[in-house]
Amino acid sequence: MKWSVRLGRFFGIDVFLHFTFLLFFAWLGYGAYVKSGHDPVQTMHTVALLTGVFTCVILHEYGHALTARRFGIGTHDITLLPIGGVARLERMPANPRQELLVAIAGPAVNLAIILVIMIWLTLRGQPLIQDHLYVVSGSFLRALMIFNGTMILFNLLPAFPMDGGRVLRSLLAMRMPHARATRIAATIGQGVAVIFVLVGILVPKLYMLIFIALFVWIGASNEAEDAEEDSVLTGLSARDAMMTEFHVLSPDQTVQQTVKLIIKGFQGDFPVVREDGELIGIVSRQDVFRVLENETPGPVSSFMRPDPPHCAPSDALDGVMHTLRDPALTLMPVIDQGRLVGLVTSENVLELLMTRKALSRRQTPLAARPLRA
Numbered sequence: 001m002k003w004s005v006r007l008g009r010f011f012g013i014d015v016f017l018h019f020t021f022l023l024f025f026a027w028l029g030y031g032a033y034v035k036s037g038h039d040p041v042q043t044m045h046t047v048a049l050l051t052g053v054f055t056c057v058i059l060h061e062y063g064h065a066l067t068a069r070r071f072g073i074g075t076h077d078i079t080l081l082p083i084g085g086v087a088r089l090e091r092m093p094a095n096p097r098q099e100l101l102v103a104i105a106g107p108a109v110n111l112a113i114i115l116v117i118m119i120w121l122t123l124r125g126q127p128l129i130q131d132h133l134y135v136v137s138g139s140f141l142r143a144l145m146i147f148n149g150t151m152i153l154f155n156l157l158p159a160f161p162m163d164g165g166r167v168l169r170s171l172l173a174m175r176m177p178h179a180r181a182t183r184i185a186a187t188i189g190q191g192v193a194v195i196f197v198l199v200g201i202l203v204p205k206l207y208m209l210i211f212i213a214l215f216v217w218i219g220a221s222n223e224a225e226d227a228e229e230d231s232v233l234t235g236l237s238a239r240d241a242m243m244t245e246f247h248v249l250s251p252d253q254t255v256q257q258t259v260k261l262i263i264k265g266f267q268g269d270f271p272v273v274r275e276d277g278e279l280i281g282i283v284s285r286q287d288v289f290r291v292l293e294n295e296t297p298g299p300v301s302s303f304m305r306p307d308p309p310h311c312a313p314s315d316a317l318d319g320v321m322h323t324l325r326d327p328a329l330t331l332m333p334v335i336d337q338g339r340l341v342g343l344v345t346s347e348n349v350l351e352l353l354m355t356r357k358a359l360s361r362r363q364t365p366l367a368a369r370p371l372r373a
């Protein structure tokens with residue numbers, strides 16, 4: 001993500017701090033300094049607690065990322081924003097059971113943290129609950145426990161982009177088509193957003209809810225839009241959207257030759273095919289520019305993306321589109337009996353969608369249209 005500082009790389013995933021988060025952190029720290037009457041010890045206590053809190057947020061995101069990895073889905077990075085953490089998964093699993101596990105893994109991490117703290121406090125003979133629970137001035141571990149509990153409750157709200165929205169969608173998708181499940185989940189999410197706005201207006205202390213409602217509303221609309229797209233695609237296969245006239249690269253071609261093809265306007269993205277006709281990789285426009293900027297250009301085989309995901313002509317198009325939502329993947333080769341027969345790109349599918357929408361409008365009977373005098 002832009003405007004971020006890299007904190008480090010753990011389990012093969014980069015963790016970034018967004019600059020708005022750093023500002024937020026500094027603002028909270030300064031606030032604690034002023035509130036404590038310029039007491040450095042009290043301020044350090046608050047800063048340590050904030051660090052603990054944000055570590056829990058990062059661990060929550062790792063819960064999602066590492067569970068997704070078990071299903072063969074990578075994570076581009078994890079970024080900490082003032083509103084929380086974001087793990088950018090390559091895609092969400094299309095299988096509802098897998099989506100459920102990936103979504104629930106985040107809150108499960110928070111629950112595990114609570115249990116560890118409870119066991120630790122019990123072993124040391126300390127009370128789990130005190131009469132006065134102040135997040136800032138109370139005991140460090142008890143405050144972390146309360147924070148993790150809040151995080152579980154908040155994340156399990158049945159609304160996108162919260163984990164609860166995905167949990168709800170995956171549970172529905174086990175019983176009905178994916179697109180319909182998403183539409184229902186998105187509608188429930190927008191209902192939650194409306195309730196947030198009302199509560200935010202009526203309860204002065206909870207005005208933050210209005211702000212959160214905005215995120216929820218946008219998250220729900222985005223998901224509903226994707227679902228709409230999916231439902232138009234239902235019943236179509238990769239064969240319907242693939243282009244069959246395209247250029248292929250051979251592994252020993254040069255970057256210069258690739259650039260010439262791009263400039264001539266053939267394509268931006270190419271499949272790489274060996275002499276015997278076997279697909280061995282893909283090259284995107286971004287790959288070519290990256291090589292030109294940073295590396296001494298070698299043959300295509302040195303900078304292509306090897307073993308790309310591919311599909312069969314009869315594969316359902318909504319599934320193909322699901323995979324293509326990964327921003328790192330720009331085209332999907334279509335393979336029939338070991339031979340490359342076509343390419344599907346997001347633009348192809350978009351054109352197909354527009355054509356189908358135009359046709360469906362045209363089919364409206366003439367009599368149903370208002371007549372002009």
Ligand SMILES: [Zn+2]
Pocket residue numbers: 060061064106107155163
């Ligand atoms: Zn989460």
